[in-house]
Amino acid sequence: MGLNKDYEDIPGTFVFDADRGREGYQLNQFCISLRKAPNREAFGADEGAYLDKYKMTEEQRQAVIDRDWNQLLELGGNIYYTSKLAANDGINFQQLAGLMTGMGNEAYRAMMIAGGRSPEGNRYQHEWDEKGEE
Amino acid sequence: MARITAGVGCSHVPAIGVAMDSGITKQSYWEPVFEGFEKSREWMKAQKADVVFLVYNDHCTVFDATCIPTFALGCAPEFAPADEGWGPRPVPVVKNHQRLASHIAHSLILDEFDITIMNEMEVDHGLTVPMSVMFGDKGIDDEWPCLVIPLCVNVVQYPAPTGNRCYNLGKAIRRAVDSFDEDLNVVVFGTGGMSHQLQYKRAGLINKEWDTQFLNRLTSDHVALSQTPHIDYLREAGSEGVEMVMWHVMRGALDDDVEEIHRHYHVPASNTAVGHIILENKKDQKAKI
Numbered sequence: 001m002g003l004n005k006d007y008e009d010i011p012g013t014f015v016f017d018a019d020r021g022r023e024g025y026q027l028n029q030f031c032i033s034l035r036k037a038p039n040r041e042a043f044g045a046d047e048g049a050y051l052d053k054y055k056m057t058e059e060q061r062q063a064v065i066d067r068d069w070n071q072l073l074e075l076g077g078n079i080y081y082t083s084k085l086a087a088n089d090g091i092n093f094q095q096l097a098g099l100m101t102g103m104g105n106e107a108y109r110a111m112m113i114a115g116g117r118s119p120e121g122n123r124y125q126h127e128w129d130e131k132g133e134e
Numbered sequence: 135m136a137r138i139t140a141g142v143g144c145s146h147v148p149a150i151g152v153a154m155d156s157g158i159t160k161q162s163y164w165e166p167v168f169e170g171f172e173k174s175r176e177w178m179k180a181q182k183a184d185v186v187f188l189v190y191n192d193h194c195t196v197f198d199a200t201c202i203p204t205f206a207l208g209c210a211p212e213f214a215p216a217d218e219g220w221g222p223r224p225v226p227v228v229k230n231h232q233r234l235a236s237h238i239a240h241s242l243i244l245d246e247f248d249i250t251i252m253n254e255m256e257v258d259h260g261l262t263v264p265m266s267v268m269f270g271d272k273g274i275d276d277e278w279p280c281l282v283i284p285l286c287v288n289v290v291q292y293p294a295p296t297g298n299r300c301y302n303l304g305k306a307i308r309r310a311v312d313s314f315d316e317d318l319n320v321v322v323f324g325t326g327g328m329s330h331q332l333q334y335k336r337a338g339l340i341n342k343e344w345d346t347q348f349l350n351r352l353t354s355d356h357v358a359l360s361q362t363p364h365i366d367y368l369r370e371a372g373s374e375g376v377e378m379v380m381w382h383v384m385r386g387a388l389d390d391d392v393e394e395i396h397r398h399y400h401v402p403a404s405n406t407a408v409g410h411i412i413l414e415n416k417k418d419q420k421a422k423i
Contacts (some may be wrong), residue, residue: 003322006365007292007364007365007368007369010336010368011335011336011375012334012335012336012337012371013331013333013335013336013368013373014333014373015292015368015373016290016291016373017292017293018290018292020198020271021202021291025226027196027294028199029135029198029199029200031194031356032195032198032199034219035216035217035218035219036217037193037216037217037221038217041135049281055361066278070335073333073334076236078194078290078291079333079374080193080194080290081194081199083219083332084219087218087219087220087295088219090405092149092152092243092404093149093332093404093405094146094149094404094405097331097332097333097337097338097405100333100334100335100337101335101336101337101338102335103325108338109338111338112135112338112402112404112405113163113340113402114338115401115402116329116339116340116402116407117331117336117340118339118340118341119217119337119339119341119369119370122336122339123369123370126347128159132204133336134336
């Protein structure tokens with residue numbers, strides 16, 4: 001019997017389990033390397049050459065180059081890793097959330113000040129499907 | 135003998151550290167966050183802790199994906215603040231009570247908690263932010279007023295240890311501290327949470343009702359609370375809300391009979407609901423009088 005992944009029906013959410021960890025390993029190792037200043041400098045000097053050191057998939061590599069934050073998560077990235085790439089670009093956690101939710105920084109920040117995203121209607125995938133949200 | 139007298143639950147939002155480090159805590163956005171810790175700082179000072187046993191998680195800072203220990207105990211002489219991508223926080227190096235840390239490691243393993251021993255480690259905001267909010271502003275050249283034993287819990291790669299496992303680990307830590315031969319006052323911090331989701335399209339989830347019931351139940355319904363399944367944290371409190379399992383380690387290390395001394399809850403700090411509680415063992419309160 002397989003493992004029960006009861007968390008797969010939470011909308012707009014990736015639970016970073018061992019399967020995702022395996023898929024995103026090289027991508028995440030690349031991201032965490034950027035927490036060190038010399039690596040940030042090397043990456044900044046020549047992104048392509050720096051990325052060559054990590055055996056990530058072509059798709060993952062392109063998502064890094066495009067700074068496609070959601071695609072990075074879809075391909076096995078974890079937010080604590082991808083946030084290192086964001087930090088390298090001068091993007092903090094809240095600005096990153098503004099990008100990932102597609103709301104933009106101002107609207108996202110306003111939502112948080114107003115109490116955040118309510119759990120109502122945001123617990124199950126079918127609730128999003130019914131609303132027509134992706 | 136060493137004794138655990140009190141516990142602190144506390145969020146460890148990185149932006150709180152940034153706000154303190156950049157001196158903007160009086161701005162209207164931040165003021166209500168920090169007001170709730172004023173009483174805590176007075177309490178912390180009066181508590182005269184010799185050692186803080188600090189349960190937190192590393193956020194893919196020190197631990198990369200090569201090695202993911204479920205429980206890692208800091209046994210190094212000291213722990214420097216880590217560079218998380220924007221330079222290390224300008225706060226003091228954390229000093230360990232190394233002999234107690236080694237004693238706890240020894241005791242836990244014989245108590246069947248197979249922890250990882252860290253003889254070198256830097257610490258990220260998960261540890262330094264709770265220190266800052268409880269002890270106030272300290273610069274690089276200052277010293278923290280007490281020693282700190284860090285315990286890192288994996289809550290990044292699913293599954294985190296269960297709430298039940300964390301609670302029982304707290305009990306084992308209590309047994310370890312109780313059997314240490316030096317007269318020490320130890321306060322346990324359980325950090326992380328409260329509801330928050332940092333990632334993907336549901337980012338920004340906050341569940342005040344759920345957080346409130348968690349805080350309400352921590353004092354007297356703690357055993358049942360520790361049985362909360364992971365799916366409840368993920369669905370109700372956001373994918374990063376599962377950090378709250380670390381509060382059960384703190385609660386497990388205290389007596390059954392505790393009193394809530396202080397509570398603070400505020401939304402938002404960046405993407406997160408800030409939650410904080412102070413619990414004291416009732417029997418240690420009597421001993422103080």
